[in-house]
Structure formats: C-alpha cells, structure tokens
Amino acid sequence: xxxxxxxxxxxxxxxxxxxxxxxxxxxxxxxxxxxxxxxxxxxxxxxxxxxxxxxxxxxxxxxxxxxxxxxxxxxxxxxxxxxxxxxxxxxxxxxxxxxxxxxxxxxxxxxxxxxxxxxxxxxxxxxxxxxxxxxxxxxxxxxxxxxxxxxxxxxxxxxxxxxxxxxxxxxxxxxxxxxxxxxxxxxxxxxxxxxxxxxxxxxxxxxxxxxxxxxxxxxxxxxxxxxxxxxxxxxxxxxxxxxxxxxxxxxxxxxxxxxxxxxxxxxxxxxxxxxxxxxxxxxxxxxxxxxxxxxxxxxxxxxxxxxxxxx
Amino acid sequence: xxxxxxxxxxxxxxxxxxxxxxxxxxxxxxxxxxxxxxxxxxxxxxxxxxxxxxxxxxxxxxxxxxxxxxxxxxxxxxxxxxxxxxxxxxxxxxxxxxxxxxxxxxxxxxxxxxxxxxxxxxxxxxxxxxxxxxxxxxxxxxxxxxxxxxxxxxxxxxxxxxxxxxxxxxxxxxxxxxxxxxxxxxxxxxxxxxxxxxxxxxxxxxxxxxxxxxxxxxxxxxxxxxxxxxxxxxxxxxxxxxxxxxxxxxxxx
Ligand SMILES: Cc1cc2nc3c(=O)[nH]c(=O)nc-3n(C[C@H](O)[C@H](O)[C@H](O)COP(=O)(O)OP(=O)(O)OC[C@H]3O[C@@H](n4cnc5c(N)ncnc54)[C@H](O)[C@@H]3O)c2cc1C
Ligand SMILES: Nc1ncnc2c1ncn2[C@@H]1O[C@H](COP(=O)(O)O)[C@@H](O)[C@H]1O
Numbered sequence: 040x041x042x043x044x045x046x047x048x049x050x051x052x053x054x055x056x057x058x059x060x061x062x063x064x065x066x067x068x069x070x071x072x073x074x075x076x077x078x079x080x081x082x083x084x085x086x087x088x089x090x091x092x093x094x095x096x097x098x099x100x101x102x103x104x105x106x107x108x109x110x111x112x113x114x115x116x117x118x119x120x121x122x123x124x125x126x127x128x129x130x131x132x133x134x135x136x137x138x139x140x141x142x143x144x145x146x147x148x149x150x151x152x153x154x155x156x157x158x159x160x161x162x163x164x165x166x167x168x169x170x171x172x173x174x175x176x177x178x179x180x181x182x183x184x185x186x187x188x189x190x191x192x193x194x195x196x197x198x199x200x201x202x203x204x205x206x207x208x209x210x211x212x213x214x215x216x217x218x219x220x221x222x223x224x225x226x227x228x229x230x231x232x233x234x235x236x237x238x239x240x241x242x243x244x245x246x247x248x249x250x251x252x253x254x255x256x257x258x259x260x261x262x263x264x265x266x267x268x269x270x271x272x273x274x275x276x277x278x279x280x281x282x283x284x285x286x287x288x289x290x291x292x293x294x295x296x297x298x299x300x301x302x303x304x305x306x307x308x309x310x311x312x313x314x315x316x317x318x319x320x321x322x323x324x325x326x327x328x329x330x331x332x333x334x335x336x337x338x339x340x341x342x343x344x345x346x347x348x349x350x
Numbered sequence: 351x352x353x354x355x356x357x358x359x360x361x362x363x364x365x366x367x368x369x370x371x372x373x374x375x376x377x378x379x380x381x382x383x384x385x386x387x388x389x390x391x392x393x394x395x396x397x398x399x400x401x402x403x404x405x406x407x408x409x410x411x412x413x414x415x416x417x418x419x420x421x422x423x424x425x426x427x428x429x430x431x432x433x434x435x436x437x438x439x440x441x442x443x444x445x446x447x448x449x450x451x452x453x454x455x456x457x458x459x460x461x462x463x464x465x466x467x468x469x470x471x472x473x474x475x476x477x478x479x480x481x482x483x484x485x486x487x488x489x490x491x492x493x494x495x496x497x498x499x500x501x502x503x504x505x506x507x508x509x510x511x512x513x514x515x516x517x518x519x520x521x522x523x524x525x526x527x528x529x530x531x532x533x534x535x536x537x538x539x540x541x542x543x544x545x546x547x548x549x550x551x552x553x554x555x556x557x558x559x560x561x562x563x564x565x566x567x568x569x570x571x572x573x574x575x576x577x578x579x580x581x582x583x584x585x586x587x588x589x590x591x592x593x594x595x596x597x598x599x600x601x602x603x
Contacts (some may be wrong), residue, residue, distance in 0.1 A: 050512050129510040136477035140484040145565020146445050148475050163367050168572045175565035212489040212519040220513040268495040268530030281511050289602045310600050319363050328596045332585025340590035348603055
C-alpha cells in the first residue's frame with residue numbers, strides 16, 4: 040500500500056483548494072501526510088486533519104521551489120514515503136521536477152486520476168488518454184489544475200516538525216517582490232458571456248474588436264496570459280491556470296491557440312465558439328463551433344450582425 | 351557571456367502529433383521542427399549576446415539524429431553552435447532521462463546562463479528546467495516574462511497564480527522564459543545559408559555520463575471521451591452569418 044506525502048501549497052495563510060483535493064485523494068489511498076513549508080506557518084495546518092509535517096524556517100518565507108525540494112527530499116528519505124503528490128501550479132511543477140531529479144524518482148504530470156498504482160493523464164492537447172505508471176521506488180505525480188473534486192478533509196491535525204536542512208544552491212535565488220497584482224481591472228467571473236482575445240488580435244489596440252463584440256453580446260472581455268504578460272490587457276481579465284476560472288453560457292475565443300493552461304480556466308463554459316486562422320489550433324479540439332478564418336475579417340461583421348439582431 | 355539554450359525538436363504541428371500505438375511513444379517519424387516555445391528562449395539569448403556585444407549562444411538538445419535539422423533553425427536565427435545528445439540508449443527517455451542527458455551536456459558547456467522555453471509543444475510538462483537545475487546545482491527561475499542580466503546576476507519577472515513575482519539570482523543560473531518575453535525573429539536568408547557551416551556536434555549517452563533509467567512507463571493508450579456534436583467550418587466570407595445562426599439556435603442572442 041502506498042505511503043503518500045502531499046505538498047500543501049498555501050497563500051496568505053490558507054492552503055490552496057487544489058492541494059486539499061489532492062490530500063483528499065491521498066486519504067483514499069491509505070497512509071498519508073501533508074507537508075507545509077514556509078515561515079510562521081504553524082497555524083496554516085489547523086483544521087486540515089491527519090498528519091501534517093510543518094517546515095517552518097525564515098529561509099522558506101518566499102514561495103521558491105528549491106529549498107522546498109530539500110525539505111521534501113529529506114522527508115521522503117527519513118520517513119520512507121514512496122509517493123509524493125502535487126496539485127499543478129507554477130511552484131508545484133518546479134518542486135516536483137527538482138525532487139524527481141534529486142531522488143531519481145519517476146515524474147508523471149497532468150494527472151486527472153490516480154488509483155495508487157496507475158495514473159491517468161490526457162496528452163497531446165487531450166487527443167489521447169494515457170494510463171501511466173512508475174518504475175522507480177519513489178513515485179511523483181502532479182495533478183492537473185481543477186481535475187479533482189475538493190473532498191472532505193478536516194479535523195485536528197497531528198502536526199510534526201521538520202528539521203530544515205538546505206543546500207547552498209537552494210537559497211541563492213531571492214524574492215524581490217512577491218505576488219504583485221497589477222492594475223485593477225474588470226471582473227469576469229460572473230459574466231454570462233465572455234469574449235476572450237489572444238495574440239491573434241495582432242496588437243493591443245485590436246482588443247477594441249473584442250470589446251465591441253462583447254458589448255454587442257452583453258458580455259465581458261477576457262484575455263490569455265500571452266497578451267496579459269505582454270501588457271495588452273489587465274491581469275484581472277486573464278483566464279487559465281494562473282488566471283481566473285470561468286464558466287459562462289457563451290465563451291468566444293478570438294485568436295487564441297487553446298493551450299492546456301488556458302483550457303483549464305474555461306472548459307466549463309456552456310458553449311465555446313472559436314475563431315482562429317490555423318486549422319490545427321488546439322482550441323478547435325474543444326470548441327462547439329470552430330471557425331477557421333481571419334478574425335479581422337469576421338469579427339467586425341459579426342458584431343454588426345449581433346447588434347442588428349438585438350436592436 | 352555564454353548562454354546555452356535547451357531546445358526540443360518536435361513533430362511538426364501541421365503534420366499532426368500522435369502516439370505510436372506499438373511503442374506507446376510519440377511518433378517522430380515525420381518532419382521535426384524546433385518547438386515554437388523554445389524559439390523565445392533562442393531569441394532572448396541572441397538579444398543578451400547582442401546587448402553584451404560579445405559572447406556565445408549554444409543550443410543544446412536531446413533527440414534522434416534527425417533533430418539536428420531542426421536545430422539548424424536556431425543556428426539560422428543566429429545561434430553560434432549546436433550540440434545534440436543522440437543515442438539509441440536514450441530513445442524513449444522520460445523527464446528523468448532527458449534531464450540527466452541535458453545536464454551532462456550542459457556541464458561540459460559551463461554556460462553563464464541556461465535558458466529553457468516555457469514548455470515543450472508535445473510534452474507540456476513545463477518543468478524540465480527544475481530537474482536540470484537540481485542536477486547542475488544551480489538556481490532556477492521559471493515562467494520569466496521579463497529578464498535583465500548584468501553584474502553577475504539576473505532579475506526575472508514572472509506570473510504565478512497569485513500575481514507577479516520578481517526574483518533575483520546570481521549567475522550561473524537556469525531560467526525558463528515565457529512566450530510573452532519577446533517576438534522571435536525570422537531567420538534571414540543569409541542566416542539560413544550560413545547555418546549549415548556552423549559547428550554542429552553530436553554527443554553519445556556515454557559522453558554525458560550514461561543513460562538514466564526512466565522512472566515512468568506508459569501502460570495503455572485510449573481515445574478521449576467522445577464530445578458532443580461539434581462543428582467546424584472554414585470562412586468563405588459568410589462565417590459571421592454562420593456564427594449568428596449558431597448563436598440563435600443556441601438561444602444565445
Ligand atoms: C505554468 C503556465 C501557466 C500558464 N497559465 C496560463 C493562463 O492562466 N492563461 C493562459 O491563457 N495561458 C497560460 N499559459 C500560457 C499558455 O501555455 C499559452 O502560451 C497562451 O495561452 C497562448 O496565448 P495565445 O493563445 O493568446 O497566443 P498564441 O499561442 O500565440 O496563439 C495565437 C493564435 O492566434 C491565431 N491567429 C493569429 N492571427 C490570427 C488572425 N488574424 N485571425 C485568427 N486567428 C489568428 C494563431 O493561429 C494562434 O493560434 C501558461 C503557461 C504555463 C507554462
Ligand atoms: N529533448 C529535449 N532537448 C532539449 N531541451 C528540451 C528537451 N525537452 C524539453 N526541453 C526543454 O525543456 C523545456 C520544458 O519542457 P517540458 O518540461 O517537456 O515541457 C522546453 O521548452 C525546452 O527548453
């Protein structure tokens with residue numbers, strides 16, 4: 040039977056929902072514990088239940104991956120865990136891969152399920168489902184964002200302290216500024232209709248096309264990370280793994296390739312319409328209506344037609 | 351300054367990517383191209399070399415011997431040299447095996463900075479850099495959308511689930527860049543012509559410290575769950591009308 044350790048990611052004193060869902064999965068699998076690493080994080084373990092290892096050290100204050108690899112590697116070695124599970128995040132991916140290298144442990148990612156032996160991971164933009172296994176003594180798995188229901192965990196935690204020993208190279212990166220949320224912007228979570236723009240818009244000014252269509256449809260405007268990071272649109276409007284999760288009645292994707300990290304934020308939409316000039320764009324794999332064409336030609340006409348219908 | 355860039359040769363998107371049911375591995379028999387996401391890392395390396403006015407950009411890859419053709423695109427963009435780790439012992443290597451091979455090759459290079467793309471177009475693990483950094487015992491910063499390098503250190507800005515982080519690390523270091531960091535240049539005709547003459551070295555598994563055993567295996571492939579009726583159409587000038595019809599049918603306008 041598996042002896043599972045779950046990495047519990049936390050932010051502002053709260054363990055992330057995705058991590059708790061993975062912990063609930065581990066509870067079903069048998070012997071398990073969670074691990075929380077940070078500075079002044081003892082209270083974060085309250086109310087989670089079960090065995091929780093706490094690594095509390097000033098050098099763990101910033102959510103950087105490498106000192107966490109040291110903490111987890113020591114726990115696995117000292118306590119004999121054979122399975123280490125993570126919920127996908129920017130931090131978790133780096134910790135998981137660093138740990139895999141450190142322990143010569145097999146790493147499977149993008150898991151949507153795991154039964155203690157095998158994992159299930161859709162691959163190649165979800166065009167094939169792959170059942171994966173591990174051949175190494177220690178197994179590392181990263182679950183896809185939002186793939187597990189948040190199960191029941193809770194109760195008094197049996198908190199145990201971890202002695203923190205860090206490698207030299209693990210502590211040389213430093214956080215200069217953390218979790219800075221740039222510009223306040225529109226809220227998209229409650230919108231019934233979302234028109235989302237990606238790099239295919241061509242230039243920031245062209246977001247006007249998305250805005251006009253959204254206005255005509257009575258909806259809000261969203262964006263991909265590629266254009267948010269490039270400064271075309273505010274972070275608050277970003278959909279995806281590191282942005283918002285939305286489930287409107289209608290999601291219109293303009294010039295968006297449909298990367299998996301975008302998909303996890305909008306796949307719950309009722310109806311998905313995509314316009315993309317590349318017939319091989321992954322977004323077409325999960326659109327209800329896919330239109331292969333130039334958005335600059337189609338969108339102005341579409342906006343006109345919608346306006347005409349509504350007036 | 352010497353910058354090494356890890357680039358992966360992947361089956362061309364237009365040719366379609368599929369897993370071979372017999373080997374349960376990615377079918378690499380078709381045309382290979384450099385993974386789009388890695389061209390951003392190549393571009394960033396070229397910009398750093400140009401800003402410094404000196405230095406070297408070397409692209410490092412692990413893959414079948416035909417991958418060298420794909421690496422030539424990076425040389426055509428302006429990279430100085432290509433190193434390909436290729437060996438039948440590495441066929442089907444998973445993240446663990448790939449990280450070991452790349453780390454072995456990178457150790458020989460001793461670059462000041464090692465760049466990665468944000469994810470591989472076929473594997474999408476978006477994590478290999480962290481395994482390589484651990485093997486090299488170097489600091490790592492991932493998903494960097496703004497990078498400055500100078501005075502023996504780097505500063506990177508990157509997006510996480512909670513907002514933007516700014517992280518500083520001393521060189522040498524490993525950095526994975528996001529696809530928002532720059533706009534990769536197209537190779538010029540002169541670049542394409544010159545690429546063939548640039549140094550292209552191949553290494554065996556033994557050269558990089560031996561092949562690592564994979565820690566994972568693929569047990570079974572199956573088709574994805576069926577989707578409801580989905581429609582796809584090519585714009586012949588009437589796409590806007592077709593979309594409106596669809597929205598009306600779905601009672602969305
Ligand atoms: C850890 C991690 C987290 C991430 N988190 C997120 C996230 O939260 N949200 C997110 O969106 N991404 C996220 N990403 C990035 C994601 O992988 C993609 O890079 C990003 O979604 C791509 O954005 P895009 O579709 O706008 O750009 P591209 O991938 O460049 O796609 C542009 C598309 O526009 C099409 N196009 C171009 N011109 C036209 C035209 N005239 N008419 C029609 N179509 C046109 C092209 O064919 C192309 O398909 C994350 C990545 C990682 C590694
Ligand atoms: N076989 C390979 N050879 C060289 N670099 C690779 C290889 N596979 C992945 N990479 C690098 O690792 C990054 C992340 O890959 P992945 O973790 O597979 O998504 C890519 O953007 C490349 O920079």
